Amino acid sequence: MYSGAQISIYPMTDDFVGVIVGALSALDPYRDRLQVETDDISTLLVGAPEVLFPAMRDLFVAAAKSGKHCVLHATISRGCPGEPDDAVCYTTEYGGPVLPLEQRKQMALQAVQSAPVTDMASAAQFSLYVMDTNDHMDEIYGCIDFLRQSGTFDRAKNFCTKLGGDAGAVFATVQAALCRFGPPEGHVTIDLTVSANSPTVR
Amino acid sequence: MYSGAQISIYPMTDDFVGVIVGALSALDPYRDRLQVETDDISTLLVGAPEVLFPAMRDLFVAAAKSGKHCVLHATISRGCPGEPDDAVCYTTEYGGPVLPLEQRKQMALQAVQSAPVTDMASAAQFSLYVMDTNDHMDEIYGCIDFLRQSGTFDRAKNFCTKLGGDAGAVFATVQAALCRFGPPEGHVTIDLTVSANSPTVR
Numbered sequence: 001m002y003s004g005a006q007i008s009i010y011p012m013t014d015d016f017v018g019v020i021v022g023a024l025s026a027l028d029p030y031r032d033r034l035q036v037e038t039d040d041i042s043t044l045l046v047g048a049p050e051v052l053f054p055a056m057r058d059l060f061v062a063a064a065k066s067g068k069h070c071v072l073h074a075t076i077s078r079g080c081p082g083e084p085d086d087a088v089c090y091t092t093e094y095g096g097p098v099l100p101l102e103q104r105k106q107m108a109l110q111a112v113q114s115a116p117v118t119d120m121a122s123a124a125q126f127s128l129y130v131m132d133t134n135d136h137m138d139e140i141y142g143c144i145d146f147l148r149q150s151g152t153f154d155r156a157k158n159f160c161t162k163l164g165g166d167a168g169a170v171f172a173t174v175q176a177a178l179c180r181f182g183p184p185e186g187h188v189t190i191d192l193t194v195s196a197n198s199p200t201v202r
Numbered sequence: 203m204y205s206g207a208q209i210s211i212y213p214m215t216d217d218f219v220g221v222i223v224g225a226l227s228a229l230d231p232y233r234d235r236l237q238v239e240t241d242d243i244s245t246l247l248v249g250a251p252e253v254l255f256p257a258m259r260d261l262f263v264a265a266a267k268s269g270k271h272c273v274l275h276a277t278i279s280r281g282c283p284g285e286p287d288d289a290v291c292y293t294t295e296y297g298g299p300v301l302p303l304e305q306r307k308q309m310a311l312q313a314v315q316s317a318p319v320t321d322m323a324s325a326a327q328f329s330l331y332v333m334d335t336n337d338h339m340d341e342i343y344g345c346i347d348f349l350r351q352s353g354t355f356d357r358a359k360n361f362c363t364k365l366g367g368d369a370g371a372v373f374a375t376v377q378a379a380l381c382r383f384g385p386p387e388g389h390v391t392i393d394l395t396v397s398a399n400s401p402t403v404r
Contacts, residue, residue: 006327006361008395010212010273017401040402041327041395044360071212073275075329075393077361081339125208125243127277129331129391137283158246159208159279159391189331189361191277191393193210193243199219200242 002083004046023062048091064196108176115172204285206248225264250293266398310378317374
């Protein structure tokens with residue numbers, strides 16, 4: 001099943017090009033398992049979720065370690081109709097029979113608990129969209145229940161959920177949301193924003 | 203029906219706070235018809251689409267007129283289950299009987315043609331998500347057909363469609379996509395990124 005993201009990094013500094021170029025080497029350990037394609041708006045990363053999320057995390061952390069206020073935005077998708085399947089997207093994260101919602105919540109919580117620590121504090125918000133099903137709100141409420149127990153939950157906002165904490169746990173939370181909720185073969189997307197070093201008081 | 207957006211402006215400059223603060227007065231003509239609520243990640247705007255999109259456009263153009271590379275991101279939603287209805291969201295843009303897809307395409311094209319000119323060149327990309335329907339891809343393909351005729355179409359990308367042109371036409375295109383496609387009472391969302399003054403060659 002095709003999966004990937006359109007990602008952008010926004011360093012709020014005159015040297016935004018330098019910050020981005022300086023962070024790009026963070027993608028090197030993942031490049032053999034990702035397709036990468038850049039234009040003036042975003043960079044397309046195509047690959048399995050277990051590669052995609054660590055790659056986004058490491059790129060974001062590398063940019064944020066500049067100390068500048070940095071934001072990563074990602075439009076993430078799995079199972080989009082009309083997108084070709086691709087071997088680079090092969091994953092064991094989903095597919096197969098649908099497990100009970102409660103079991104999927106526990107798998108999601110375990111994934112967040114075992115996430116690596118990056119020592120980069122972050123704030124994030126995301127929206128999970130589940131298409132092709134008439135009970136999509138059940139999956140979303142199940143996901144929200146996971147989020148409230150995840151340790152990264154900040155608060156519910158209109159149209160999205162706000163997270164906070166170490167970037168390792170935050171990206172693991174969003175990865176689990178994509179992989180554990182919605183039909184295994186369904187079309188599920190996420191609109192994700194992650195921020196570091198904001199001068200704005202929470 | 204509840205409608206609004208979580209929006210963020212990213213000016214790629216050391217003086218990002220100054221650019222944002224300097225642009226905020228662009229919202230003044232709309233404030234009596236919008237609810238506005240800001241935190242460290244985004245600003246919530248709640249209101250009808252015919253107020254929301256011009257407000258986002260004018261805010262973006264005001265920031266971009268700084269000459270700095272500026273990006274606006276918006277998570278836009280209408281008809282989200284669980285959100286309260288609100289009088290500020292009353293609109294004549296949708297609701298009522300479902301019109302034939304071809305007629306809605308024509309209404310969308312007319313809206314783009316009559317959009318005001320802002321003299322701010324922009325590039326944009328967005329994803330349209332239609333929930334709660336088993337034929338959501340029909341609505342999306344109908345929308346793509348409108349986009350190809352809109353005059354702002356740049357190209358199809360994985361997970362999104364890229365637009366370009368005057369910011370007036372670009373925001374009118376996205377507004378028409380939200381209002382004219384998907385069920386009138388349905389849950390429809392957009393993940394939108396608009397950029398100006400990028401140093402990257404297209």
